[in-house]
Amino acid sequence: MGFEDTVLLSRILTMMTLSFHILYATIGVGIPLMILIAQWVGIKKNDDHYILLARRWARGFVITVAVGVVTGTAIGLQLSLLWPNFMQLAGNVIALPLFMEVFAFFFEAIFLGIYLYTWDRFEDQRKHLLLLIPVALGAAASSVFITIVNAFMNAPQGFDILNGELVNVSPLLAMFNPAMPTKVAHVMATAFMASAFVLASIAALRLVQGSNHIYHKKALLLTMKLGFVFSIATALIGDFSGKYLAEYQPEKLAAAEWHFETEGEARLILFGVLDGEEPKYAIEIPYALSILAHGVPGAEVTGLNEFPEDERPPLWIHYLFDTMVTIGMWLAFFSFVFLFGTWGNWAIITKKWFRWLTVAGGPLALIAIEAGWWFTEVGRQPWILRGYLRTSEAATTSGQVDLMIILFAGLYFILGVGTIVVLSRMYKRNPVEKELADRQKGGKGGDPE
Amino acid sequence: MTLEIIGISVLWLFLFLYVIVASIDFGAGFFNAYSAFTNKQHILTGIIQRYLSPVWEVTNVFFVFFFVGIIGFFPLTAFYYGTTLLIPASIALVLLAVRGSYYAFATYGAKINHRGYIYMYGLSGLLLPASLSPVLAMSEGGFIKMEGSQPYLDYWALFTSPLMWSIVVLSLTAVLYISAVFLTWYANKAGDAKATDLMRKYALVWAGPAIVTATGIIYELRDHNPEHFSRILDLWWAFAISFLLFAGTVYLIWKRKNYGLAFILLVGQFFTAFFAYGVSHYPYLLYPYLTIYDSFTNEAMAIALIIAFIAGLGLLLPSLYLLFRLFLFDKDYVKGKSDYHA
Numbered sequence: 001m002g003f004e005d006t007v008l009l010s011r012i013l014t015m016m017t018l019s020f021h022i023l024y025a026t027i028g029v030g031i032p033l034m035i036l037i038a039q040w041v042g043i044k045k046n047d048d049h050y051i052l053l054a055r056r057w058a059r060g061f062v063i064t065v066a067v068g069v070v071t072g073t074a075i076g077l078q079l080s081l082l083w084p085n086f087m088q089l090a091g092n093v094i095a096l097p098l099f100m101e102v103f104a105f106f107f108e109a110i111f112l113g114i115y116l117y118t119w120d121r122f123e124d125q126r127k128h129l130l131l132l133i134p135v136a137l138g139a140a141a142s143s144v145f146i147t148i149v150n151a152f153m154n155a156p157q158g159f160d161i162l163n164g165e166l167v168n169v170s171p172l173l174a175m176f177n178p179a180m181p182t183k184v185a186h187v188m189a190t191a192f193m194a195s196a197f198v199l200a201s202i203a204a205l206r207l208v209q210g211s212n213h214i215y216h217k218k219a220l221l222l223t224m225k226l227g228f229v230f231s232i233a234t235a236l237i238g239d240f241s242g243k244y245l246a247e248y249q250p251e252k253l254a255a256a257e258w259h260f261e262t263e264g265e266a267r268l269i270l271f272g273v274l275d276g277e278e279p280k281y282a283i284e285i286p287y288a289l290s291i292l293a294h295g296v297p298g299a300e301v302t303g304l305n306e307f308p309e310d311e312r313p314p315l316w317i318h319y320l321f322d323t324m325v326t327i328g329m330w331l332a333f334f335s336f337v338f339l340f341g342t343w344g345n346w347a348i349i350t351k352k353w354f355r356w357l358t359v360a361g362g363p364l365a366l367i368a369i370e371a372g373w374w375f376t377e378v379g380r381q382p383w384i385l386r387g388y389l390r391t392s393e394a395a396t397t398s399g400q401v402d403l404m405i406i407l408f409a410g411l412y413f414i415l416g417v418g419t420i421v422v423l424s425r426m427y428k429r430n431p432v433e434k435e436l437a438d439r440q441k442g443g444k445g446g447d448p449e
Numbered sequence: 450m451t452l453e454i455i456g457i458s459v460l461w462l463f464l465f466l467y468v469i470v471a472s473i474d475f476g477a478g479f480f481n482a483y484s485a486f487t488n489k490q491h492i493l494t495g496i497i498q499r500y501l502s503p504v505w506e507v508t509n510v511f512f513v514f515f516f517v518g519i520i521g522f523f524p525l526t527a528f529y530y531g532t533t534l535l536i537p538a539s540i541a542l543v544l545l546a547v548r549g550s551y552y553a554f555a556t557y558g559a560k561i562n563h564r565g566y567i568y569m570y571g572l573s574g575l576l577l578p579a580s581l582s583p584v585l586a587m588s589e590g591g592f593i594k595m596e597g598s599q600p601y602l603d604y605w606a607l608f609t610s611p612l613m614w615s616i617v618v619l620s621l622t623a624v625l626y627i628s629a630v631f632l633t634w635y636a637n638k639a640g641d642a643k644a645t646d647l648m649r650k651y652a653l654v655w656a657g658p659a660i661v662t663a664t665g666i667i668y669e670l671r672d673h674n675p676e677h678f679s680r681i682l683d684l685w686w687a688f689a690i691s692f693l694l695f696a697g698t699v700y701l702i703w704k705r706k707n708y709g710l711a712f713i714l715l716v717g718q719f720f721t722a723f724f725a726y727g728v729s730h731y732p733y734l735l736y737p738y739l740t741i742y743d744s745f746t747n748e749a750m751a752i753a754l755i756i757a758f759i760a761g762l763g764l765l766l767p768s769l770y771l772l773f774r775l776f777l778f779d780k781d782y783v784k785g786k787s788d789y790h791a
Contacts, residue, residue, distance in 0.1 A: 066553030069506055070546045073513055077538055080520055084531030089525025092746050096753045099521045102514045103761035110768045117502075117782075134768070171753040210470055267688035396597045398535040409542055415550060422554045 007392050009401035010082040017075045018377070019370060020412045024068030026369050029143045030195025031061045032136035039132065039220065043125050050222075052435065054435060055119060058200065060423050062116055067415050082401065086384050086394035088156045089166070093159045094152045096171040101145035108138025128420035140188060147187045152181035154376070155248050156385050165252070177247050180242040183376075189237055190328075190372065193230035194365035197225045197331060201362025206432075208355045215419075215432050220358070224338045227361070231332035238328065239292065249386065250302035252379040255313040256321040257289055262303040266290045271322055274315060315381045320375035327368035331361055368425070453732075453741045454749040456522035459758060460515060461727045468723065469627060469716060474501055474508050475574035476628020478548065480651060482571020485564060487545045489647070496636055496644055499782070502556045504772065507543070517556075521754050525744035529735055533593050533602040534584065547573040575621055582620035586613040589674045590736030600738075612669040619662040626655040630698060630715050634708035649702055656699050660692070663722065665674035674736060680729040687725035694718035 008095030012193065033053045041051030059233045070198050111134040122128050152158075152387045200223035206216045245253040253259070258269050266289035272282025287297035294301070304312055341349040348354055384391040477497045517686045520527050551570040587593055592607045593600050607613050629652035636644035667688075670678045681688070694717045698765055701711035732740040745751070 041672055051582060063553045066549050069509055070542075070549035073545060074510060074542045075781060076513055077516060077542060080516070080527045081535045082531075084527045087520055087526045087527035087531060089518040091527055092750060095517075095521030095524070095750055096747065096757060098517050099754055100757050100761070102510065103764065104512070105508070106510045106761070106765055107768060108774050109510055110765075112502060112505065112773055118775065150710050162653070166747065169747045169749045171750050216743070322650045396532050396534055398601075400536055407539060407543060411546055416548065418550055418554050444455035 006397060006399070006401055007395040009405060010395040011391065013401060014075075014078060014359050015374075015377075015403045016081055016405065016408060016412065017071065017078055020073035020416065021068065021075050022072055022369060022373055023366055024064050026141070026191045026194050026366070027061070027064050027198065028068045028195075029139045029191040031057060031064075032132060032139050032197070033192055033197055034195055034223070034226065035061065036129070036132050037226065038135050038219075039125075039129050042221065043129065047218075047386055048436075048439070049218050052432065053126070053219050053222075055217070056427070056435075057433065058116060058367065061428065063419060063422060067419055068253060068442045070415065072105075081398075082396050083384065083394045084396055086389060089385065089389060090149075090152075090236075091157070092166050093169055093174045094149050094170070097145040097148040097152075097175055101142050101149075104138050104141035104145060104326060108142065111135045111138065125343065133355075143191060144184050147184045148175050148177075148180055150376070151183040152177050153383075154183070154380055155179035156388055159163070161388070181312050182237060182244045186234070186241055186372075187236045189230050189233040190369060193227060193234050193328075193331070194362075194369050196223045196227035196230060197335075197365040198362035200227055201359050204355050204358035204361075208352060208359060210434070213289070213433060215436065221342060224335050224342075224358075227331065228335035228339055231328060231335060234328055235332055236326070242292040243294065246301060250381075251304060251307045251311065252313055252317075253293060254302060254304040254307075255315055256317050256375065256379060257301075258304075258315065258318055259289060259301055260303045260305050262306055263299060264290060264298045266293070266299075266301040268292065270316075270326075273321070274318075313381050317375050318369045319377045320378065323371040324368050327371070331365060331368075334358075334361065369372070375432065394421055451746050452748065452755070453632060455479050455739050455755060456732075456745070456751060457727075459755075460518045460522065463511055463518065464515045465720060465723045467508070467515060468623075469503075469719065470508045470511060472578075472624040472627035473631045474505055474548075474628075475577055476624045476626075477501055477549075478572045478574035478631065480628065481649070482574075484647070485567045485571075492643065493632075493644055493647070496632065496639055496641060499558055499639075500635055502552060502778070504776065505548070505552050507769075507772070509549070512545075514666070516723075518754075522746055522751065523734060523739075523741065523744040524746055525739060526734060529593060529600050530587075530737055531585070532600050533587070536602075537580050537583060541577060544573045544577045544580060557595060574624070578620035578624050579617050582616050582682070583607065583613050583768065586610065586616045588733070588735050589670070590733075591673065593735060593738070595738075599738075610673070612666070612673045615662060615665045615669050619659070619666055622655055622658040622662050626652065626659040627715065627719070629655055630702065630708075630712050633644070633702065634712045637708050645708075647787070649684070652702050653699070655694075658693055677729060677733075677736070680731075681726070684725045684729055687721050691718045691721040 036059050038050045038057065039054035042048065042052075042054060049239060053269075111131055111158040115128070115135055118128060118131065120128075152174055152189040154176070157177050157178045158170040158172070200220055202218035203216045203223060207220065208215075210310065257266075258274060258279050259266060264413050265287055268285040268288030270283040270285070274280075289301055290299040293299060336420050338349060338358065342347075382390050382392065384394045462638045477493075477500070481493050481497050549581055551566060551573075555566055555570070586607065587602070589612065592603050592610070592613075594603050597602075599776060631650050633645055633648040633652050636648050651684045666676070667681055670681065694714045698718065701707050701714070734741055735745060746754075
C-alpha cells in the first residue's frame with residue numbers, strides 16, 4: 001500500500017470517528033446546562049414537573065456521556081495513531097490545552113458520578129443542584145480546551161521554525177490564537193442550541209404521539225425558549241466568525257462563497273452549481289459577503305484566485321457552509337414563531353404539522369453541527385496545521401488503516417444503534433405519566449427498578 | 450531533579466493509578482461473568498455495580514491522562530509509538546468500548562442483563578490487559594524496528610517472544626489478584642459474608658500465579674535486554690520490599706484479618722515493584738531509540754504542563770475525596786441500603 005493511500009484512509013477513519021463523536025460531544029456539552037436550568041426552575045417555582053424533567057434528562061444523558069467517553073477516548077488516541085507526525089509537532093506547542101482538557105473531563109466525570117447517584121440523598125434539593133454546576137463547568141471547559149486545539153490548527157502561532165527546529169515556543173500564545181475567540185464561542189453556543197432543540201424534539205414527539213400532558217408542554221416551551229436564545233447568540237457569533245475568516249483564513253471564506261476575484265461590493269451566493277467560475281441557479285444576495293467579511297457593503301473581499309492552486313480548499317465546502325447557515329437561520333426563525341405563537345395563543349402551534357416541524361428541529365440541529373465541523377475541517381485543507389504542515393505529510397505510514405476503518409465502522413454502528421434502542425426502551429418502559437403517578441403515590445420513588 | 454524526571458514521574462504515577470483502578474474494574478467484570486457462568490451471580494453483581502458504576506468514567510480518565518500526558522511531555526513518542534501501535538491500540542479501544550457500553554446500556558440504561566453481554570463484558574476485562582501490556586514488552590526493544598526513517602512493529606518477533614507472553618500472563622494474574630483483594634475488602638465492608646468468602650478464595654487462588662509470573666519476567670529480561678536486567682538487579686532491595694508486602698497481604702487474607710490493611714499492603718507491593726521497574730527502565734522510553742531526554746518537549750511547554758498539573762491536582766484531589774467518601778466509605782451506600790440513582 002502506498003503512502004498516498006494511508007493519507008486518504010487516515011482521513012476517512014478520522015472523519016468517521018469525529019463525525020460520530022461530535023454528536024455525543026455536542027449533547028454532552030449542552031445538556032448539563034439544560035438539566036441545570038430545568039432543576040433550578042423546578043426548585044424556584046416549586047414545580048415537580050421541572051424537577052422530574054431534569055431527572056429524566058439526566059438518566060438519558062448519562063448513557064450518551066458513556067458512549068461519548070468511549071468515542072472521545074478513541075479520537076484522543078487516534079490522533080496519535082493516525083497522525084503521528086502532526087502530534088509530534090503539535091505536542092510541542094499545543095499540548096497544554098489537551099492536557100487541561102483531561103483535567104476538565106476528570107472534574108466533570110467525578111461530579112457526574114456523584115450527581116447521578118445522589119438524587120434525593122440530600123434534604124435540601126439545592127445542595128444536589130450545586131453538584132451539577134461542576135459537571136456543566138467541566139463539560140464546557142473540556143469543549144473550550146479542545147476547541148482551542150482546533151483553533152490552533154487553523155491559526156497556528158506561538159512558535160518559530162528555525163532551520164527545521166521549533167524555537168521560541170509560547171504555550172499561552174499558541175492557545176490564545178486569533179481563531180480561538182470566535183471558534184470557542186461558536187462551538188459553545190451551537191452546543192447549547194443543538195441540545196435545546198434535541199430536547200424540544202423529544203417533547204414535541206410525545207405531543208405528536210398523542211400525549212397531552214402539561215409536563216411535555218412545559219418541557220417544550222422551556223427548550224424552545226433556550227433554543228431561540230442560543231440560536232440568536234449563534235447568529236451573532238457566526239457574523240464574527242465570518243470576519244475572523246476574512247482576516248486570517250480568507251481562502252476558506254472564498255472557497256465557501258465561490259468568491260474567485262478579489263473585489264468590493266461582493267455578493268453572497270447561496271446554493272447553486274458552479275459552471276467554471278460562474279455560479280448557476282444560485283440565490284444571490286448583493287453586498288452580503290462584503291458585510292459578512294468586513295461589516296461594510298463596499299469592502300473588498302479577497303478572492304480564491306489570490307492563492308496558489310495547491311493551497312485552495314475544495315469548492316464543495318460551499319454546500320456545507322450553506323447547510324449549516326440555512327439550518328441555523330431556520331431554527332432561529334422557527335423558534336421565534338413558536339414563542340410568538342405561544343404567547344399569542346395562535347392555533348397553528350398546536351397543529352400536528354407544526355409539531356412535526358418542531359420534531360424535525362433536533363435532527364436538523366445535529367445535521368448543522370455535522371455540516372459545520374465538516375466545513376471547518378475540509379475547509380482547512382490541504383493543511384492540517386495551516387501554513388506549516390500539510391495533511392498529506394502528517395499521516396501514519398502504517399499499512400493497516402483500512403482494516404481499522406472496518407473495525408471502527410462496526411463499532412460505531414453498534415454503539416449508535418445501541419444508544420437509540422436503549423434510550424427508547426428506557427423511556428418507553430417508564431413513561432412520565434406513570435412516573436408522576438408513582439411519585440404521587442409513594443413519595444419520591446422515581447427509580448425505574 | 451530535572452524537568453524530564455518530573456514529567457516521567459508524574460506520568461508513571463498516573464499509569465500506576467490506572468493499573469490499580471483499572472485492574473479492580475477489569476477483574477470485577479471477569480468475576481462477575483464467571484459467577485454468572487457458575488450461577489452464583491447474585492453474590493457479586495450488586496457489589497460490583499454499586500462500586501463500579503459511579504467510578505468507571507474516572508478510571509478511564511486515568512488512561513486518557515497517561516497518553517495525553519506522554520504526548521505532551523515527550524512528543525517524539527507520538528512518532529514511534531503512534532505509528533506502530535495502530536492495531537493493538539485500536540483493539541484496546543474496541544474493548545474499552547465494550548466495557549463503556551456495558552455500563553451505559555446495562556447498568557444505567559434499560560438494564561439489558563443478557564448473559565452474552567455479561568460474558569462479553571467479563572472477557573473484555575481480560576483481553577484489555579492482554580492488549581495493553583505488550584506495549585511494555587515493546588519498550589524493551591527488539592520489536593519496534595526501523596525501515597529507513599519509519600518505525601514499524603515486527604509482529605512475528607513480538608508474538609514469538611517469551612518476554613511478551615510472560616508480560617501478558619503477568620498482567621492477567623495481576624488484574625485478577627488486585628481485583629480479588631479489593632473486592633474482598635469491599636464485600637466485607639458491605640457486610641456480605643458470602644461474597645467476602647468467595648472473593649477471599651479468589652484472592653488466595655491468584656496470589657501464587659501473580660508472584661510467579663512477576664518473577665518470570667525478570668528472568669525473561671535477562672536474555673532479552675541484559676542492560677535492563679542488570680539495572681533491575683541493582684534494585685534488588687526494592688523488589689525484596691515488594692515481596693515482603695506481598696507476603697503481608699497474603700497472610701492477612703489467609704488469616705481473615707484486616708482486609709483494609711491487606712489492600713493497602715497490596716498497593717504498596719505494586720507501587721514499589723512498578724517504580725523499581727520504572728527506575729530500572731530509565732532513561733529509555735523505547736530501547737534503544739528513545740530516551741526521556743531526546744524526546745522531551747521544550748522547556749516552556751514543560752513548565753506550563755507542570756503548572757497545569759499542580760493546578761489540576763488542586764482541583765481533583767478534593768473532588769476525588771468527595772467521590773470516595775460518598776461511595777467507597779459511605780456505609781449505607783456500600784451496604785446497598787440506599788438507592789439514589791437518577
